[in-house]
Amino acid sequence: MASSGLKPQRADWQRNHERLLAAARPLVARDGAQVSFEEVAREAGVGSATLHRHFPSRRALLDEVFREAAERLRRRGDELLGGDPGAGLLTWLEELTVAAVETRGLSASLEADADGGPSSAEGCHGVVRTATVHLVDRALAAGAVRPGISPDDLLALVTAISLATESDSAAARRLLRLAFDGVRP
Amino acid sequence: MASSGLKPQRADWQRNHERLLAAARPLVARDGAQVSFEEVAREAGVGSATLHRHFPSRRALLDEVFREAAERLRRRGDELLGGDPGAGLLTWLEELTVAAVETRGLSASLEADADGGPSSAEGCHGVVRTATVHLVDRALAAGAVRPGISPDDLLALVTAISLATESDSAAARRLLRLAFDGVRP
DNA sequence: TACGATATGGGGTGGTACCCCGTTTGTCTA
DNA sequence: TAGACAAACGGGGTACCACCCCATATCGTA
Numbered sequence: 001m002a003s004s005g006l007k008p009q010r011a012d013w014q015r016n017h018e019r020l021l022a023a024a025r026p027l028v029a030r031d032g033a034q035v036s037f038e039e040v041a042r043e044a045g046v047g048s049a050t051l052h053r054h055f056p057s058r059r060a061l062l063d064e065v066f067r068e069a070a071e072r073l074r075r076r077g078d079e080l081l082g083g084d085p086g087a088g089l090l091t092w093l094e095e096l097t098v099a100a101v102e103t104r105g106l107s108a109s110l111e112a113d114a115d116g117g118p119s120s121a122e123g124c125h126g127v128v129r130t131a132t133v134h135l136v137d138r139a140l141a142a143g144a145v146r147p148g149i150s151p152d153d154l155l156a157l158v159t160a161i162s163l164a165t166e167s168d169s170a171a172a173r174r175l176l177r178l179a180f181d182g183v184r185p
Numbered sequence: 186m187a188s189s190g191l192k193p194q195r196a197d198w199q200r201n202h203e204r205l206l207a208a209a210r211p212l213v214a215r216d217g218a219q220v221s222f223e224e225v226a227r228e229a230g231v232g233s234a235t236l237h238r239h240f241p242s243r244r245a246l247l248d249e250v251f252r253e254a255a256e257r258l259r260r261r262g263d264e265l266l267g268g269d270p271g272a273g274l275l276t277w278l279e280e281l282t283v284a285a286v287e288t289r290g291l292s293a294s295l296e297a298d299a300d301g302g303p304s305s306a307e308g309c310h311g312v313v314r315t316a317t318v319h320l321v322d323r324a325l326a327a328g329a330v331r332p333g334i335s336p337d338d339l340l341a342l343v344t345a346i347s348l349a350t351e352s353d354s355a356a357a358r359r360l361l362r363l364a365f366d367g368v369r370p
Numbered sequence: 371t372a373c374g375a376t377a378t379g380g381g382g383t384g385g386t387a388c389c390c391c392g393t394t395t396g397t398c399t400a
Numbered sequence: 401t402a403g404a405c406a407a408a409c410g411g412g413g414t415a416c417c418a419c420c421c422c423a424t425a426t427c428g429t430a
Contacts, residue, residue: 010376010427038417047379052419086369111349145368154368156349157360164296164345175342182367183330183339184271195396195407223386232410237388 017054019044021064028065032166033058033108062109063123069103070124077131086144089135093158094176096128100162101172107162112152129155202239204229206249213250217351218243218293247294248308254288255309262316271329274320278343279361281313285347286357292347297337314340 009017023044028035040061041051055061076095080088100107109124120126129151136151157179165172194202208229212220225246226233240246261280265273285292294309305311314336321336342364350357 012426013377016378036417037419041379048418049379049420050377053377089368143370146366146370149363149368153356153359153363156356157346157363160345160349160360161342164341164348171341174338175345178334178338178342179364180368181331182369183274183334183365184367185328185331197395198408201409221386222388226410232412233387234389234410235408238408 013054016044016046016050019046020051020054024061024065028062028105030104032104033062035061035105037061059109059113059123062105066103066106066109066124069099069106070109070127073099074127074131077128077135081134081138084144085135085139085142089139089145090180092132092135093154093180094173096132097158097162097172097176098169100159101165101167101169104166107159107166110155110159111163112156112159198239201229201231201235204231205236205239209246209250213247213290215289217289218247220246220290222246244294244298244308247290251288251291251294251309254284254291255294255312258284259312259316262313262320266319266323269329270320270324270327274324274330275365277317277320278339278365279358281317282343282347282357282361283354285344286350286352286354289351292344292351295340295344296348297341297344 020040024035024040027040027043037051037058038048041048044051051061055064073096077092080092082088096110100110106124110128112125121130132155133151136145136149136154139145140147140149158176161172161175161179165175205225209220209225212225212228222236222243223233226236229236236246240249258281262277265277267273281295285295291309295313297310306315317340318336321330321334321339324330325332325334343361346357346360346364350360
């Protein structure tokens, strides 16, 4: 769905879609992933059924709300592909963590879909996963990280940390570094 | 509160308290930390106001539901204080993670109180934290872990992992080992 | 302009948390 | 043992929430 463009939606559909997103953005910023659908619809001046029709799941709404943030992260990932492989990966994971912690609700959007299926390449998770895969591959090739390190595990670790430390970016950074450097001397 | 015994509660209070816990246990096992208070009260054959009076917060209910599990973990921690410091700490963190992942809702109870205050030594977090502190201290003294490692950070990492991987203990184990061994070669 | 597909939204259903306050019950004392 | 009083109870109220049905309105086009 979304903007994949096969079905050119009616003008009022697009108008409402944008109204809904515009209403959702500040509310998500305030309430995070638990934002009330009813309130978003109310704020947008739209029936709640319409909101549910446009965004059949909470995930779908969050994915669109954070589309720009995900796009920005993806570009940053591209940039980091130019420098040192090891440092680049660390920087990437750290910036990802900080972004997730500082942007209420983003962490939830970065989580892998619970129902196993390969998450859409459009959603935040898909976009960020792709960038992570590239950076990890390069770091592996350069021998900058232990062999066997999996991009999905790293991503899972980052989302775990940012979900658990939402709004405390110092703690998130500390935990990430702890995980990166390991526990043994 | 609870069993600290300063206020000998009335007989019907104790009866209802046990009924509530008995009703809560299977429901928490089924629904985890999001268990419905209304359903617990209904199942216990008690008014919902009574449930709220006995357990003023979700946290308070979960803490009592998992009291025995926390106690078991604490004893296991004591055992591990007898063996190798480094291996003991690793074993402890791993068993803690697995227990949290396999026991729906336990992860939530292990989280540090959001509102900063020192969490009660009675609750799951307090009990488990104490055991963790001892094991980390010993491992630090033996030089089995990097200096600077903090028990609270380790515990936060474990709860982050188990919250994010609830019900997938293989993934949880993998993430924990990843964090333990670090990312660099 | 008329028509059919597309989209809307009021309002219903059934669920939740949390709390007020009139009523019951347990306990302790006389 | 009876009575008094604090302690505990619980029905029902308020205020939310997600999600969906279906009669109505709007859009794009033939």
